[in-house]
Amino acid sequence: MRPAFSSTGQAAAFALLLFSLLLLPLIMGKSLLPPREQIYSSIWWANGAYPYLDQQIFEEKGDIDIAFIGASHIWQGIDTPYVQKQLSGKLGRQAVVRTFGWGGSGYDALYFIAQDLLEHRKVRTLVYYDVYDEEDIPRIPHVLAPRWFRFGDNAEALSGLSGTVQASYYFASVLGMPRNLLCLISPNKPADLFALSTNCWVIKQRALNPAGQLGALTEMLGYAARLPDHAPYMEYLPATPAAPSEACIYSPKTKSQFEFGGMQLPPAQLHFARKFVELAKAHGCQLILLHVPVLSERKSPVIREHLFWPDMLHADIAMVGIPAAKLFSNLTENDILKLYCDQAHFNKNGQAYFTTLITPALLSLYDVKNK
Amino acid sequence: MLKINSETLIHVILIILSLIILWLLVISPPDFLNNKIIYQAF
Amino acid sequence: MTFVIPAAIILAYILGGRFIVRQLTGSWRQIAFAGLNVGGLYWFFFSGHNTRFALYLVLIAIQFLVLWLYSEKAGWLPWLAFFTPIAALIAIRYFPVLFYGETALLRGSQPLQRGFDLLGLSYLAFRCSRLVLEIRNGLVKRPGFFEYVNFCFFLPTMPVGPINSFVNFHNAFSKEPVNIPLDRAALRILVGLIKFEFLGTLCNQLTYTGLFQDDHPHPWMHLPVGMMFYYLYLYCNFSGFCDMAIGAAGIIGIPVAENFDNPFAARNVKDFWNRWHITLSVWMRDVVFSPLSKFMVRMMGPAQANHAIALTIAVVFLLVGIWHGVGWNFAAYGAVHALGVVINHYYTIFLKKKLGREGFKAYNENRWIRAAAIGMTFCYCGGSLLFFANTFPQIREIFASLR
Numbered sequence: 001m002r003p004a005f006s007s008t009g010q011a012a013a014f015a016l017l018l019f020s021l022l023l024l025p026l027i028m029g030k031s032l033l034p035p036r037e038q039i040y041s042s043i044w045w046a047n048g049a050y051p052y053l054d055q056q057i058f059e060e061k062g063d064i065d066i067a068f069i070g071a072s073h074i075w076q077g078i079d080t081p082y083v084q085k086q087l088s089g090k091l092g093r094q095a096v097v098r099t100f101g102w103g104g105s106g107y108d109a110l111y112f113i114a115q116d117l118l119e120h121r122k123v124r125t126l127v128y129y130d131v132y133d134e135e136d137i138p139r140i141p142h143v144l145a146p147r148w149f150r151f152g153d154n155a156e157a158l159s160g161l162s163g164t165v166q167a168s169y170y171f172a173s174v175l176g177m178p179r180n181l182l183c184l185i186s187p188n189k190p191a192d193l194f195a196l197s198t199n200c201w202v203i204k205q206r207a208l209n210p211a212g213q214l215g216a217l218t219e220m221l222g223y224a225a226r227l228p229d230h231a232p233y234m235e236y237l238p239a240t241p242a243a244p245s246e247a248c249i250y251s252p253k254t255k256s257q258f259e260f261g262g263m264q265l266p267p268a269q270l271h272f273a274r275k276f277v278e279l280a281k282a283h284g285c286q287l288i289l290l291h292v293p294v295l296s297e298r299k300s301p302v303i304r305e306h307l308f309w310p311d312m313l314h315a316d317i318a319m320v321g322i323p324a325a326k327l328f329s330n331l332t333e334n335d336i337l338k339l340y341c342d343q344a345h346f347n348k349n350g351q352a353y354f355t356t357l358i359t360p361a362l363l364s365l366y367d368v369k370n371k
Numbered sequence: 372m373l374k375i376n377s378e379t380l381i382h383v384i385l386i387i388l389s390l391i392i393l394w395l396l397v398i399s400p401p402d403f404l405n406n407k408i409i410y411q412a413f
Numbered sequence: 414m415t416f417v418i419p420a421a422i423i424l425a426y427i428l429g430g431r432f433i434v435r436q437l438t439g440s441w442r443q444i445a446f447a448g449l450n451v452g453g454l455y456w457f458f459f460s461g462h463n464t465r466f467a468l469y470l471v472l473i474a475i476q477f478l479v480l481w482l483y484s485e486k487a488g489w490l491p492w493l494a495f496f497t498p499i500a501a502l503i504a505i506r507y508f509p510v511l512f513y514g515e516t517a518l519l520r521g522s523q524p525l526q527r528g529f530d531l532l533g534l535s536y537l538a539f540r541c542s543r544l545v546l547e548i549r550n551g552l553v554k555r556p557g558f559f560e561y562v563n564f565c566f567f568l569p570t571m572p573v574g575p576i577n578s579f580v581n582f583h584n585a586f587s588k589e590p591v592n593i594p595l596d597r598a599a600l601r602i603l604v605g606l607i608k609f610e611f612l613g614t615l616c617n618q619l620t621y622t623g624l625f626q627d628d629h630p631h632p633w634m635h636l637p638v639g640m641m642f643y644y645l646y647l648y649c650n651f652s653g654f655c656d657m658a659i660g661a662a663g664i665i666g667i668p669v670a671e672n673f674d675n676p677f678a679a680r681n682v683k684d685f686w687n688r689w690h691i692t693l694s695v696w697m698r699d700v701v702f703s704p705l706s707k708f709m710v711r712m713m714g715p716a717q718a719n720h721a722i723a724l725t726i727a728v729v730f731l732l733v734g735i736w737h738g739v740g741w742n743f744a745a746y747g748a749v750h751a752l753g754v755v756i757n758h759y760y761t762i763f764l765k766k767k768l769g770r771e772g773f774k775a776y777n778e779n780r781w782i783r784a785a786a787i788g789m790t791f792c793y794c795g796g797s798l799l800f801f802a803n804t805f806p807q808i809r810e811i812f813a814s815l816r
Binding site: 001002003004005006014018021041042043044045046051146174175176177178179182185186187188189190191192198199200 | 593597598600601603604607611612614615616618619623624626627628629630631632634635638642656659660663668669671675814816
């Protein structure tokens with residue numbers, strides 16, 4: 001059997017290659033990295049609305065009144081054009097409401113993408129949801145960390161994390177180096193946001209183009225669409241819907257409608273949740289935690305959250321939601337399924353229904369803070 | 372004093388670097404390695 | 414910690430294999446080793462796919478029966494044993510409906526994507542057919558059933574080769590087996606693992622899937638980048654796995670033929686195939702090129718020998734292409750390499766005529782010419798992988814995304 005290397009020189013060269021690759025993020029630092037917008041323009045639509053995020057974060061300049069930000073539950077949970085229309089009516093001017101959504105839960109993604117957003121645009125109100133998903137425990141780091149985590153840019157965010165987690169993020173930046181180096185030599189072309197022929201959501205998921213929906217993902221899929229015997233999609237609006245007054249904003253009067261506790265957030269997730277809140281505070285953003293109900297809690301008479309967020313994160317966070325039992329009251333099991341495309345994500349019907357009920361509460365919170 | 376020739380030294384360095392990389396691979400999510408679509412839409 | 418159990422089982426396999434091959438004797442050795450290989454193969458690749466695994470076992474049994482009956486016979490009968498594994502490969506790959514009654518599954522799809530798990534089938538077919546030639550050429554005696562099962566299902570080389578010879582395999586069980594230094598084998602495994610998991614992953618960020626499949630427009634610069642990095646990725650992935658297979662086999666005590674020899678230093682496409690997937694090249698040379706070229710020269714006459722060899726080269730590389738996969742893109746891959754080797758063939762003849770022996774030698778030793786040749790070969794071989802890595806619709810999408 002031949003040895004692994006034909007000469008000592010070859011072995012030394014291999015060792016030097018490994019060493020250089022491991023040190024590349026340190027060598028590149030911050031100054032040698034391409035601009036951060038190159039990151040977003042190299043991520044696939046299938047991973048999230050990154051091309052839209054690229055345009056909204058780095059090209060658009062105006063202030064944002066309300067930004068919905070987070071992973072897929074909120075990305076599919078809110079009919080953003082509807083909220084914008086309602087807010088415009090209330091303010092008497094054209095409001096700016098956007099959704100910044102992506103696939104894959106985790107507070108690290110929320111923090112790093114929010115950081116890019118808030119560094120480039122003024123946002124008055126950030127609406128997010130608890131992106132820690134017990135049913136599909138998010139990995140730390142997020143699987144797309146090799147894309148948007150760069151050691152030169154984001155190293156200070158790791159301080160306070162365990163050595164293993166920090167090493168994992170560092171390794172993510174090592175894996176992301178090839179694409180960053182390519183972007184230095186040959187910058188990405190801007191995406192054509194309205195090229196429907198290349199948008200996988202439009203082609204394969206019967207969705208409206210998120211770029212045309214102010215960032216929201218609106219899928220016209222029946223329940224369990226990804227299974228062979230899935231239900232077909234049909235337009236549906238509950239005949240006897242819940243009332244917007246059923247929406248609850250947490251207060252001493254409404255605290256009986258909320259329940260806190262259950263699974264503890266892992267330390268790394270809590271670390272980034274705290275950093276996200278600190279970031280919002282530093283940029284003067286109002287924070288609203290929105291509860292987006294999943295199918296498994298349809299009979300729940302209360303809004304369940306992992307933590308009492310204001311205390312845990314030492315911040316003024318408004319919490320709002322609709323107890324699922326009230327949201328789905330007067331609806332049969334079949335009717336409820338018409339609102340979802342799977343266990344956790346609203347389809348177009350559910351998005352429209354939920355948004356009409358939750359928007360008045362959101363706007364009243366916006367009103368209070370931005371007078 | 373123990374004499375180490377250059378070949379052995381380089382192999383030792385290589386093994387240490389390899390073990391560091393393997394440790395980093397082990398502690399990282401496996402999806403890093405496959406460039407998979409994370410939102411399994413289709 | 415999801416790696417712990419597979420890593421422990423791999424280690425148990427390697428150490429168990431070493432114990433069996435080195436310490437046990439008699440007929441129990443092959444039986445015990447067969448149990449280890451079959452069990453390992455099932456656990457790693459066929460868990461939950463019992464029907465497919467059973468089909469593989471039936472296939473091996475049929476191949477062994479034909480081998481046993483015909484490999485040592487005179488005349489044309491050994492060719493039955495030779496072609497049985499190849500016929501099985503062709504049938505499974507191109508006619509999967511023979512194995513699956515649900516024709517609806519095949520509508521509009523490539524056979525490769527449906528049905529039968531094709532793990533290592535191409536390598537298995539070539540290993541087993543070559544065994545017949547080794548028996549016929551007197552290099553080795555006909556193996557017993559359990560040794561045949563071990564040769565077929567030897568876990569390190571099952572998924573992606575190398576296409577090891579039975580002579581190599583059998584020598585491990587002889588009275589004087591080859592002694593493979595353990596530290597050398599272990600370092601091979603470690604280096605292979607780093608190439609496969611780390612370097613391959615890094616390169617994969619800039620391959621066709623990593624770079625182009627993102628629904629975005631791309632500058633033209635991305636095309637040669639994708640080509641180059643796919644070439645590097647494939648090398649790290651394939652040679653890395655082979656390093657691990659060779660190292661693991663080495664620890665067990667079974668020598669396995671080398672599959673790579675610094676392919677980026679190839680100065681022409683012919684040289685490339687002496688350095689890349691060497692066991693496939695050797696198989697094609699011994700089983701197809703040698704007999705076919707003799708036949709073609711006889712048919713076309715000695716005056717046309719150069720053209721006869723060129724034709725043989727074209728046939729060989731078309732077969733190389735379609736061996737790699739089902740689809741016209743694989744045939745195109747083979748055709749591109751056929752063209753490259755044929756050009757090299759005629760160019761060599763031209764140079765020898767023009768420069769004479771000494772001039773040709775000087776030409777080959779000129780380092781600037783060598784550097785240019787290596788560069789051009791790298792680009793040619795890297796570019797040809799566009800067809801290997803992508804179907805024609807995917808190639809169209811790649812070009813459509815370029816601005």
